[in-house]
Amino acid sequence: MSYFAKTAHAQAILCNDKFTSMAREMKEESTLGPHFKIVPSDKFCMTPIIDPSSFTFHSGRILDQNKPAFVVFTSGSTGPPKGAAFRRYNVYLATMGVIRKNGISPGFKTVQLLPTHHATGLMVNTMPTILGGGCVEFNQGDFNPASVWHRFRKGDITSFSAVPTMFILLLKYWENVLSKLGPEERESYQTAISSIREFHCATSALPRDISRRWAEMTRGVPILERYGGTEFGSVYATFPNTTVPRVRTTRPKGTAWSNPVSC
Numbered sequence: 069m070s071y072f073a074k075t076a077h078a079q080a081i082l083c084n085d086k087f088t089s090m091a092r093e094m095k096e097e098s099t100l101g102p103h104f105k106i107v108p109s110d111k112f113c114m115t116p117i118i119d120p121s122s123f124t125f126h127s128g129r130i131l132d133q134n135k136p137a138f139v140v141f142t143s144g145s146t147g148p149p150k151g152a153a154f155r156r157y158n159v160y161l162a163t164m165g166v167i168r169k170n171g172i173s174p175g176f177k178t179v180q181l182l183p184t185h186h187a188t189g190l191m192v193n194t195m196p197t198i199l200g201g202g203c204v205e206f207n208q209g210d211f212n213p214a215s216v217w218h219r220f221r222k223g224d225i226t227s228f229s230a231v232p233t234m235f236i237l238l239l240k241y242w243e244n245v246l247s248k249l250g251p252e253e254r255e256s257y258q259t260a261i262s263s264i265r266e267f268h269c270a271t272s273a274l275p276r277d278i279s280r281r282w283a284e285m286t287r288g289v290p291i292l293e294r295y296g297g298t299e300f301g302s303v304y305a306t307f308p309n310t311t312v313p314r315v316r317t318t319r320p321k322g323t324a325w326s327n328p329v330s331c
Contacts, residue, residue, distance in 0.1 A: 070098045072185055075151045076139040080105035133157035140187050142298040152299040154191075162301040163196045169307055170227060170266065172200030178227040179219060180206045181234065187298045188270055193229050202226070213241035221260045229268035235291060236278055242285055258285070266308040267291045 073081065073094065083091050083106065091106045136153040143149055154162075166172070178197050182189035197204045207219070211234060219225070230238075246257050267282070269291045283290045296302035 070094050070100075072141060072151075073100055073104075074098060075141075079103070080107050082107045082109050084109050131156060133160075140190055140298055141185050142187070152187075158301075159191075159195070162191050163199055165301070166192055166196035167200040169305060170196070170268075171308070172196055172202050174201040176200060176202030176226045177224055178202065178204055178229065179216075179225055180204050181211060181216070181230060187301070188229065188231075191301060192268070192270070197227075211237070213237045214245075217241060217246065217257060220264070221257055223260055223263060225264050227266045227268065228264055229270075231271045232269060232274045232278065235267075235269060235274065235282060239278060239281055239285065243281075258287070261285065262287045262289060264289065268294065270294045270296070270302070 069081075069090070072078070078100070081091050081094075081104075085108065088106065088108065094100075095104055095106065133156045135156060137156040137159045139151040139153050141149065141151050170176075176197060178193055180189065180193045182193060184190045184194055194204050207216075216234075216238060220228075242257075246254060248254075249257075264286070267286075267289065270293065274291060274293055279291055292306040292308060294302040294305035296304070
């Protein structure tokens with residue numbers, strides 16, 4: 069936490085009562101300076117922070133879109149851990165790309181389990197959903213397959229984005245626990261998971277066997293993969309509810325043979 073704060077030249081940290089003592093310890097042991105603020109989040113929950121009547125609107129110049137907006141971090145899958153500064157324009161571009169690709173609009177709801185100081189948690193799960201008019205439901209605490217399945221069962225989720233390890237643990241919980249329940253209770257879980265419109269996965273390659281077993285469990289709803297980088301977002305991404313035809317793999321008469329390619 070101290071590393072993130074120093075690298076981003078943070079001015080404050082927002083935390084709930086559970087982590088206030090940890091934040092104070094970080095402030096005392098680091099070189100963040102006397103002006104670093106610890107802002108308790110609990111008192112702001114479900115209460116107005118700013119009086120709407122105090123808002124001031126103007127038609128002046130917008131902020132320089134070439135300057136950095138914020139820093140996101142990478143755990144170092146392609147090198148040492150590092151922070152990447154996003155330009156303001158790139159934030160807008162990446163966010164709008166996700167909104168268009170996933171069809172985010174009012175009524176769209178996602179459950180957010182990933183850290184928002186990393187690219188997927190912030191630039192895929194959180195910002196596009198909010199700016200597209202949807203709802204982000206944050207889940208606090210360590211990842212627990214049982215509690216996530218319980219949330220799935222309640223329904224009303226449009227999209228779920230996670231890393232391969234989470235999908236593997238959720239699948240194991242289904243196979244080891246939920247699939248052994250009585251028919252009616254088991255069906256309630258499977259119906260709920262099958263009603264989620266799209267599942268997204270990134271950060272590392274999803275094992276093919278996990279992808280196949282997940283699609284069988286959800287009755288045909290696949291995990292959509294994307295590939296990219298912290299510094300520049302998704303370069304390759306799969307559109308939801310889209311069937312892409314395969315390139316013809318038979319050799320037309322009189323032509324040279326080439327390797328078959330799957331789109």
